[in-house]
Amino acid sequence: DTAVSQTPKYLVTQMGNDKSIKCEQNLGHDTMYWYKQDSKKFLKIMFSYNNKELIINETVPNRFSPKSPDKAHLNLHINSLELGDSAVYFCASSQLTRLDTQYFGPGTRLTVL
Amino acid sequence: AQTVTQSQPEMSVQEAETVTLSCTYDTSESDYYLFWYKQPPSRQMILVIRQEAYKQQNATENRFSVNFQKAAKSFSLKISDSQLGDAAMYFCASDRGSTLGRLYFGRGTQLTVWP
Numbered sequence: 001d002t003a004v005s006q007t008p009k010y011l012v013t014q015m016g017n018d019k020s021i022k023c024e025q026n027l028g029h030d031t032m033y034w035y036k037q038d039s040k041k042f043l044k045i046m047f048s049y050n051n052k053e054l055i056i057n058e059t060v061p062n063r064f065s066p067k068s069p070d071k072a073h074l075n076l077h078i079n080s081l082e083l084g085d086s087a088v089y090f091c092a093s094s095q096l097t098r099l100d101t102q103y104f105g106p107g108t109r110l111t112v113l
Numbered sequence: 114a115q116t117v118t119q120s121q122p123e124m125s126v127q128e129a130e131t132v133t134l135s136c137t138y139d140t141s142e143s144d145y146y147l148f149w150y151k152q153p154p155s156r157q158m159i160l161v162i163r164q165e166a167y168k169q170q171n172a173t174e175n176r177f178s179v180n181f182q183k184a185a186k187s188f189s190l191k192i193s194d195s196q197l198g199d200a201a202m203y204f205c206a207s208d209r210g211s212t213l214g215r216l217y218f219g220r221g222t223q224l225t226v227w228p
Binding site (some may be wrong): 006040098099 | 116144145146150152154155156157158159160163165202204207208209210211212213215216220221
């Protein structure tokens with residue numbers, strides 16, 4: 001009965017490849033997020049969707065494209081992977097778009113070689 | 114600009130003792146929430162405690178409590194009766210209300226618990 005799940009947990013790939021990370025939540029929340037945690041463990045928001053609509057789009061390269069097929073799913077597709085994309089990517093969800101607790105998935109460690 | 118500051122990159126505590134982790138934040142808003150999240154070696158981000166800015170009473174969750182000083186913009190986490198399982202990276206975070214759910218995180222405090 002995992003609340004927020006991500007697949008895969010680990011992803012190792014070559015520079016230039018395209019990859020996707022999937023996220024699903026079974027909490028019935030309306031809002032989902034993608035965060036990036038860098039090698040120094042700093043967490044920064046990338047995107048947020050509310051009921052399939054994009055509401056936060058931080059200054060992230062165009063190679064990153066989120067997609068929300070329904071409000072329980074938020075996927076992250078990354079084109080032309082670069083070494084600097086290596087990080088841990090976290091999905092999170094909350095009921096409200098502001099002033100609410102965000103629940104995080106287990107994270108996906110992406111390594112670009 | 115950094116809006117959440119954790120000035121202690123590392124802290125350590127003896128098992129069963131009490132430890133306090135510091136956090137300061139910067140906001141001009143009156144409506145905001147503050148959080149402490151724990152990240153053990155498993156990498157999972159786990160909510161420890163939440164404080165709503167409009168509440169004067171400090172939040173408490175079992176052995177975890179906060180000292181919320183609104184005027185000083187300080188939000189420290191006190192862990193009582195520390196256990197080995199408390200060893201983790203602890204992140205302070207703020208949701209400033211006007212920023213559509215963006216959580217701003219501090220850089221974390223690595224807590225070691227000694228037996």
